[in-house]
Amino acid sequence: MKVELARAQKLLDQRYPDPDEAIKLLDPLLKRESKHWLVYYFLGIAQMQKSNFEKAIGYFEKSIGEHDQNSQTYLLVARCYYELQDFENAERFGKAAVQLNQELLDAWMFMGQLYWDQALLNKAIQCYTIANKLDPKNYLIAYNIGQIYADQGDYKKALELYDITLQMEPKLIDAGIKKAQIYQSIGEYEQAEVAIEKVLELDSENLLALSVLSLLYRAMGRYSEAIALNERLLDRYPNDGNVRVNYALCLLETGQYDEAEKNYRRALKDTPETQQSLSNYLMGIHYNPKRTKEEIFEAHSLWDQYYAPEERPGRPVPANKDKEKKLRVGFISGGFKKHPVGWMITSALEKLPKDEIATYIYTTDTYHDSLTKRIREASAKWTSVVGYSDEVVAQIIKDDEIDILVELSGHSSGNRLKTVALEPAPITIKWVGGLFNTSGLKSMDYLLTDAKESPEGEAPFYTEKLVRMPDDYVCYTLPNYDIDVAEAPVTQNGHITFGCFNNPTKINTELLSKWAEVLKQVPDSRLFLKSKQYDTELVRERIIQHLEECGIEEDRIIFEGYSLHNDLLECYNKIDIALDPWPYSGGLTTIEALWMGVPVITNSGPTFAGRHSTSHLTNAGFPEWVTDNWEDYIQKAVSLAGDVDQLSKLRAELRERLLSSPVCDAKRFARNLADAFRKMWLQRVQGYEKNLSEGEWQDHIWVSQKKKEPETQAESLQNGKQNKALKKGIYVNKSLVKFKDTPSEVVEAIVNTPGLKYAEPLSVAIPESELFRLRNIFEEHEYGLPSVFQLNENSVVVDIGGNVGSFSLYARQWNPECQIHSFEPNPQVFPLLAHNMKDLDNISITQVALSDQNGEINLFQHPRNTGQSSTTVHMKGGHEVTVRMQKSGEALAEKGINKIDVLKIDTEGAEVSILKGMKDLLINTGFIMLEYHSEADRREIDAILSGFSVYASGVSVPCEVGTIKYINNRILNK
Template sequence: MSKRKRRNGTASKPNRQVRADQLESLANDFLIHYRAKQLDTAVPLAREITERYPRASFGWKALGTALMESGDAQGAVAQLEHALELQPDNNETLTNLGKALQQLGRYEEAEARLNQALEQDADNYQANMHLAGIHQQRGRHDRALEHYERSLESLPDAVLAKMRKASLMVERRDYDQALAILEPLAEQHPKAVGVLTNLANLYGTMGRFDEAEARYRRAIDLQPDAWLAFSNYYFTAHYNPRHEPDTLFAIGRQWQQRYAPTVRPERPATDRSAARPLRIGLVSAGLKTHPVGQMILGALEHLPKGQFHLYAYSDSLVDDATARRLKPLMEQWHEVPHTSHPDLARMIRDDAIDILIDMTGHTSGSRLPVIAEEPAPLIVKWVGGLFNTTGVEAVDYLLSDVVETPQGSDDHYLEKLIRLPDDYICYTPPRHLTDDPGPLPALENGSITLGCFNNPAKINEVLLEQWATLMHQLPGSRLLLKGGQYTNADYCDRLYWVMEEHGINRERILLEGPAPHKELVATYRRVDIALDPWPYSGGLTTCEALYMGVPVVTLPGPSFAGRHSATHLVNAGLPELVAGDWEEYRQRVIELASDLESLGRIRQHLRQVLLQSPVCDGPRFAHHLTIALRGIWQRHCEGKAPQTLTFDKEGKAWFKGEQKPVQLPESDFPEDGFQWRFEGKIIAMDNGSRLLNSEVVGQMLQRGTMELIAFDPASRALQAPLKKQEGVHYYPNATLGDGAPGTLYACQDPEQSGTLMPLQDEYLPEGVKNGNRLLTRLPISTVSLNKIEGLPSLDWLVLDAMNDSVCILEHGGDRLCNTLLLQVRVVFQPTHDRQPNLAEVSHWATRHGFRFYRLNDPQHCSLLPCDVSPEERQATELYSADALFLPSHERLQELTPAQCTKLAFLLHTAFGIRDMAYRLLLNEDQQLAEQYLISQGLVSMLDNQLPAESPAVSPKEEETIADELDRLLNNDF
């Protein structure tokens, strides 16, 4: 027995050695192919090792690593995890697993594995580099810098680590450090395309345009397929004041010639039904608090439900307030920083996107190689790196307007232009911007402060010369500039030198570094007039200046990039601030600076002017965007090639060469099988014109489901955009009442003006005291509800708290007997004489077939002093609220099915009330009520329950009700 054992043991040694030799030979073969980047042969060799030697961790590590490097990160993870099971402490396997997880976007798991690797070996170059990259993507700059430094400690001459560290320094706006890294690196590696491109980017940021362009061209010559270097070159050229429109167009169109596929890819075919819901893909690195996010949010939030399914392909991992508002609007949200261009193109095709919208262009996070693969039937360019033509023939349309792309500019675009009737964007101010504009700084300073908070790369010697001339014409004026580059001493000295060459002392120039966004915007409280740069104008910066009450003067530049401010100003109703030449530019500024009283009034009202203009009108923009997207889709379904689409100011759109405007087909767009169904329109009457500022009401008007009669006793809504909307009958300086001539009490705060006498009481809430001061009494016309003839119905009555609601109700009982909803503002801390309280209104309602339902939109006042910050000002005392009254239980039983649906629609749409909406629908149709629950995600789809086909709301033509009101107002008084 013992001999047998010895014999077997003796024989096994050579066998193990043979197997070890064979494994070593296979491993060497693998390494030869792997190091030569011959992954198509390296992968089969690694797989052979795992099959022949399944207990050898090397084979699994080799297979996982080769799969990862060949682009199959998903397949790599399982192999690397198995290698770790066999050898848990293998540092290289941990690192590669972290890299594979990072490629898949599984960042938390990737961090964990990379940190494990660094626990074993703190000098692991690869682990430090990849962990730094994750931290940098997530905005953790300090932690990213720590790992880049460790990488360079282990490999001091690593070019990639130095480049990445320099890019981080640029993000941190530490330009001196970035230059100190990149300039020596470019001298040491004069043929390194990445180094040249990064240095060119930095030179462009610092305003050294000629040096930047020279290095871009050098990089492109060295590596003809360096499309990203070319995109950066094209973008930076728009900052350079010496380039004419023809030059810029000539550069742009080279992208197609150089980098697009030689043979145009075949586009996927999706269902060519013109009337179905469309899948819209959004490719962007800016779906966050970023110019892109802030310029699209208002539009996307108001797109008609059911018509579009939005798919986001986000190159950002930031999850901020704007991203959190965008995500619920999406059918799917893909985070794709880790996704290769071919994989992203496949993903878009697999999602069967109908219209793909690029919102990055040639800027950071560019996905133009994906766009050039033409992964959707139609491709559109919108915000985000939209500074000129993309130069990519795959892009069919470019969303613009008549200011950005005036008639006659079409030849400078490869795309067909969609000229929207207003601005090409819709600005949504972030909710954290709560500071008011404050008083005009010049009144305290005794001199004008000019300001420009645009990217300092937009400031050049041509512009500075014009600003210097302007400052000579405004003695004592100062120029406040704020931005990241002003932390660089050389940059500041160069700017001071240019201004001093033109006779402006540096003491008059205030240069400040970057600040958090809220603080940056608050700095406009120190600025009287904003100066727009040239030839690349401001966009978001202009909107923010107007929001803070600061007028902006602009001279349009030679390209789309130079006309952003012009379109925002024109569409905000400020075309006089758009100059035709430099002399007019300076004259506009001097005119504003010469009348401080007028400039102060502008400051106090400019925010409201902006917010009530088309620049911020989400429902209006969404309506026009819907027409544009459905119009180009309908044209595609008809087999017609893309063509220029132009809107008129009434919102009608014509394709070039067509005799008739776009007529969208009648169609159903159900929400998960549910569709509101009723005939006619909801007739609403609003005394106080509060509804004219409601986004929901704007949507209802656009969809033709409402007709609104708005009385505006104090004429507060003269600038409200909805008053011109079709279906609105607007009557300023008139009010509901008893039909007799009345008195309007005009107060210092227009919001406190009405037909009720303001109280002068020391116990009034702090926010009301000053505004409640009576300025004058004015005569006003009143209309009795009972006397209005020709009013087909009145479904919704809204009454404010500044006018005599009890008088209105007492003279409207006959007209209100079939009304579905009363909304009456009641106060709990009176500010006006005879202001109705809840008991009085409830008493009237009970006598006339209504019941109290709930309080809505409660407002509280704070008892803390005004100098307590808004975030800390607790407000506990109930000041006012809307009392909602529904038909009594007896009347509800008598409502027709159509009335039940109308009331349900009103409660759902205007107030988000779903339980009562369901109960009302249940009175009409159980299946419809169940479909409603499913559409709201309140219950799951039942087995075998198919959504019923429901026609969309189709309001029938109603007789106009304006004539009778005009007669009452014009003839009776």
């Protein structure tokens, strides 16, 4: 037997294993009366090598039954269950392996991968951390941990781990590529290019690295280089669908529609598993003026042909089918931020009746900003599904017992249509977000629209049943920065300026010809085009060339590239009339133009994508600017341009008219949306009652008109209409003197805090971009104290990250006699802090960056928002200054502080180092409020504050992941 076992082992261990020959040697041994466990063990390995995992498990279990207590055997069983997607048993046997041998590196590595695949990321990191202790020089461990941090959106930690990986193994190309991808995703294009060039120094023809470089060129607007590189790659790899998708995207964005479509179709043929090639194709054909709506509808049927499950999954059946029950409505998207999705849904979600609807958010993106904060606060549950497989996401939705799942990405990048195709909820609905037409999915029951987007007769061009809202199908969320509407520019410069701030992919030669006709009929007029793509010469030249062919000189065309959103809105003050593109119309851009006092002329397109402006303009009260033919389009633009008095009048009243329309009426929209959800639910329940099959129970829905309910003053402020109130001098005085080194405009805000014992009106000098923070602090009481705290003249409040002093002023209204110490390092902000505190007793201010060490540190300053700076987060477009850094415990000791009643920390990512620097003082700290910037930071904070209990937590403002409040247990136990 020993001879046969040795020969079998050699066959299985050789460079090219021969499991069949090994089985021939081992099978006869099974007939012997005395069998060694190694016979079963080697047969298990042989079957495993043949991918017969169930047979392999049988043999391994017999080996264990023959007293095999080898930890490797248990690990092999775990691997077999893993291959069979039986994660529960894989975990069971994996745990058994490490219990038998806690130093079995392969087992800890396997468990890390197992948890990672199930999106149990914290457990995965724990396993990899143990593996790292067993083998500190194993670069793959560092690499895997880096990938998990990247999945969590903790890019700083991910980059650190990739650097460690490359220090141990400089030739690991994948780590270099991952670095480049992270830098690109956060807009650090130069760093990304450096990282990818280092990879190419190791392997100049690496396909993945070159593909990433082509995407980087595109992101940087270097389309000529991106196209040339992709063409070179396609010469070498003509059947690579991923390369061809990248190439097609560049062609589309430079207006080469036919060639783009041709390449998308080829990519779909060559690499059908690449879903994005089809989604990109479906979006792309809406830009092409040659495509008919019949062709476009037929193309959407391809999605189910390629990607729907072969057998339709059974939908979960809710245990509670009460028609009037509180509905659980899930929303899945990567757009819960300052993005068209965020701008169009946030105020509506905030106003949904909480007694009827519980909102569950599933975010596929790691970015957080002020809209993220509002959406998260409006939700019953917030779940990040970044990095999760479609199957895992579907199971999460099922476990949450969602009644209605709302998809908010459509065919745009990063969508989760495959999750929807798994039908994890009783009802699925398509709403805003990549919503340019039908989804094409049979698993999508409804599509939320309105009578202008989807007029009578259009239902045959949708695979879903249409839910038509009585007004607009979206509700605009107003920006939280106040931007004045200027006079019509024609009154200042003497000529009309037409404009379009849409993506230039929407601008085709047919449209340019019509615009040229408008410009010809309005002498000396200009055309102002603004979008980030206009930073690219290739895009500009395409437009200049065609307009010149139409008789329009280049000097009449104005281009402007990327701007921050508030700057983009300001640019509407440079145009008199907006010209909507065709056949893919503007959406958010149209509403923003109206918000800034600019009329918009539109020609309705043939599909949903072409009727966004038709809906928004009609529901805002301006149907006279909508037409369905080019003759009227040109005439309306020329006529409006000829009436300067009318343009001036519109400029003064458009914002108010928009505000008072259904487009901005969040309360009305939310009521109608809740009714729409209820009508869908009633159809679903009736389907259960009648035992109807999928596809039989749904029908079109018309949501009835609701009478507009008046808003209270508080609701008006909450909706963002404070902008209007501010201008009346109720809240803001714009005549405040400018501060020398502060680039943002500084205003004086008069604030009050009703309900606090010592509340009194306060004057705060603050950058306009930071006004929203005052509402959060003084109106929404985001820094409210638990009732257990009663501050007195001996109480000590420490404000780290004091900014302009908003929190310190709020704290003073708890008790004006308490001692307040504020620390702020930003040299642009500190003068405002000093100004706001100059006449107040019991408040000390110090200009220093607190940390866990002494010295100097670079402070990254936001390019426009004076109030935002960080020692840990590089802010693209901003600049660095060197500031003094001091260990937090030492700085507080210098102030004579040996106990703290209330500690607030908001330092854009430095919170962990600050807590470490004052660790000895934390035992004498009663209440802590801080913001954390990654889940990894949250874990470290919880570890440092192990003697505290969490009082409350929630989402925070831009760049943060969340806020959390801790009470020292010694306080709780008093």
